[in-house]
Amino acid sequence: MTNPQKVALVTGASAGLGQVMACRLLQAGYRVYGTGRNTQTLAAHTDSSKINMIQMDVRNDDSVSSAIDQIMSHEQCLDLVINNAGVSASSPIEALSIDKAQALFDTNVWGMLRVNQAILPIMRKQRSGLIVNVSSLAGLMGLPYRSVYSASKASVEMFTESLRMEVAQFGIKVCMIEPGDLKTDIFDKRDHLPLDPDSPYEPHFSLNMQTSAKEMHNAPSPQLIGDTIITIINTEQPRVRYTVGTPVQKLTPILKRLLPALWFEKLLKRFFQMP
Secondary structure, three states: OOOOOOEEEEOOOOOHHHHHHHHHHHHOOOEEEEEEOOOHHHHHOOOHHHOEEEEOOOOOHHHHHHHHHHHHHHOOOOOEEEEOOOOOEEOOHHHOOHHHHHHHHHHHOHHHHHHHHHHHHHHHHHOOEEEEEEOOHHHHOOOOOOHHHHHHHHHHHHHHHHHHHHHHHHOEEEEEEEEOOOOOOHHHHOEEOOOOOOOOOHHHHHHHHHHHHHHHHOOOOOHHHHHHHHHHHOOOOOOOEEEEOOHHHHHHHHHHHHOOHHHHHHHHHHHOOOO
16 A cells, blocks of 8 residues: 655745745645745746645634644645744844834744644644744844844744654654745845934945845855755654755854854954944
């Protein structure tokens, strides 16, 4: 008897890295469910017709529960969940809107928590499953003008480490992916909070945004994250974290561990052309 087709759920699959991962899983033979607040944008992708897109707003308990119920009404199991849905923002801390900071955490952290809480009883009952939380290299270091994003991804890091230990007893595997800059539209979609022209932060904030835009333009293909997902699903015991990016990006967290804090801070400030 042949093995049943495995089932995967990818949140935030209507564009960007989520779309890449969903399509790679489809090519790997998975039956893939993708979610997003706007499911229409997936239609432009070559393989999109074979991905089951359903509406899910990870910021809403009922929306998450309804989406999981829809999947389980058609499937007998859920083998893989990739928590990819996320948003980004750029702002000096002094000018940061508390409402926008809370909204970002509601997607990047509480949204991930909602989805995990919804799918864990399913995986625990079947005593198997793989959860991949999408973090970021920004979660390993505080980046200038990216404080709230870095803080949210740092939360994903600690959440994943804890969850991995808690659910191993039920046969559930947990890991995370830490992407660096990959060529997607995330920079264009990032919430760049407008500054008063007279703001003392404005000159360096604008220069920082120019540097970030240049890095994104020259970034490697997002297919790197698709390759990483294939590596993870073919690994019997996935490690805690998988860093995805250029050799320099992969080296950065190692340098943070090895260098004195002030030296590392100077390297970041030089890169971002900070005073």
